[in-house]
Amino acid sequence: MKQIKKIGFWLLVLFLLILICLPGIWIFVSAFRPNPEILAKPANWIPDRWTLHQFTQMFSINGYVSVPAFKYLMNSVIISSVSTVIAITIGMMGGYAFARFNFKGKNKIFLSLMLARAVPGISLSLPLFILFAKLGIINTSFGVILVYVAMNVPFTIWLTDGFFRQIPKEMSEVARTDGCTRFQAFWNVELPLAGPGIGAAAIFAFLLSWNEYALASIITRTVHSKTLPIGMMDYLDEFTINWAGMCAIAVVMIIPALILTFIVQKHLVSGLTFGGVKG
């Protein structure tokens, strides 16, 4: 009886797992087969013929370019990395200030930062478009980076504030009596202790930028600044949709995101363990 229960439980888990993973599996499978097979009815779960055709075309290995995926990948990498570095630098300092200092209107500023997060980004798209057009930074990486920094700073402040709060304030005090300036205490003691947390915040910020579609679709126009999610739309023609190509570019997008998600998970689970202070 016990055995049956156990088997039943695992069958349920398997069912749910398949349900959750199905879209992902479908993307992976479809990326490696010809377009007609994707549209076959009834659905063909295991491809008859595996092919790298879409990938070789995307990355122009045989001299033929369907979609400039490599350029889009580069755009995505550059925009996401640069915006993450800037956002985490500002966010880290902001988070530290909120965690350690008392200043006038501290709570109100913090609240307004969080409220800024509550505004749906898409509602800002029109004013943003007009503003950027007038400034002449439409269709530039710089413009996209600017938007992503603005989007990520409140979030990273909120996260790093929490991580710095977990570090006892005696850490910086003892460092200061040990001969550190306030900044040295931050740099040598508090930052390394908050490191895993800041790393996790950075990865979150990166993923947010990496996956962002709505605002990028407004600001980016050409291959010059388009990111992977926007590039995917290149497979959408007036009369046809290249599903296989779309799935292939989606795979290119998913893999880095998947790796980073694993890293975040590890950091968040391990958390911070302190030995310096008796708990």
Place this chain on the structure above:
Amino acid sequence: MAKVELKNLTKKYGDVVAVQNMDLTIPHNEFLVLVGPSGCGKSTTLRMIAGLEEISGGEIFIGDQKVNEKDPKDRNVSMVFQNYALYPHMTVEENLGFSLKIAKVNPDEIESKVQDAVNILGLEDLRKRKPSQLSGGQRQRVAMGRAIVRRPDAFLFDEPLSNLDAKLRTQMRTEIKKLHQKLKTTVIYVTHDQVEAMTLADRIIIMKDGFIEQIGSPIDVFNNPVNVFVATFIGSPPMNIIECEITKSNDQIMIKLDNDILVNCPKDKIAKLADLKKVIVGIRAEDIVPVKSFSNEQKSLWFFNKAIDLAEPLGTETQLFFKLQNKEIISRMYNPRPVDVGENINFQIETNKIHFFNYETKKSI
């Protein structure tokens, strides 16, 4: 190697005064203990000396330098915290050498100074460990080592033993005392534990509500408390305090210890007590001596007989509890014998060991 001087030091948090007009000179090499109940301003004082707390008024000198505006790093003092505050991401030796590394001392010298501290505190086997792998006592030792390595002008200890268990606390107390004798540096030590204060201090400062109540050597504050607060704070068990009426009969001044116990006012106090209606009598537990029969010696003595409520045998002594003026009184019986609850016992007190305090001002008479 320096004296520390506080002049008119004041700290306010908004309207709340934490430390009020504190004047104090701590000579070089003194072990000074600040003791008092929580919230008395002792930690705040220490943190102001360290530079971790801003000063609202007054001046602080370390050596001959005024340090009011100086950053903690420029004051050359080392602080040991209650929760040790070791750097969790560094090994023991990195913790010890950190301050020297920041000061850009060359690695050979760092190594030799760390080695010195390791030798002094017996940390040899622990050098490569992280703080999380150390026990409480070991962590405390590393925290002290980190303070030693810098050779500071003054050590500041903020309740360093409070997180340790009782046995370890006694052991570390001895080590701190030895360390001070070895290093010959000014130490300012904050604690709420009067036993630590008594055993460690060259001089004790008893604080309450931001004010200094009394400064003196441990024996001095124990024997001559200036007021009721100091009398009850220093010593364990606390001094017995009895509020007594003063009565006059036949030109004799009598003190009413209890409803049916009248005793003579000691001769040397007659002049001071004659005009008062009430007085606070303070007697240490060891001075209330249980006796078989009242002595006939010439000493001036108080005698009374009382039924006890409770007896607590402690091995070397038995503590006897009874009531005077409805207040619990503790007496220490050395050479203990079994005592029954309700047993009537004769007590005698040498009058020169009795403390008198003014009923209104609570100050010593």
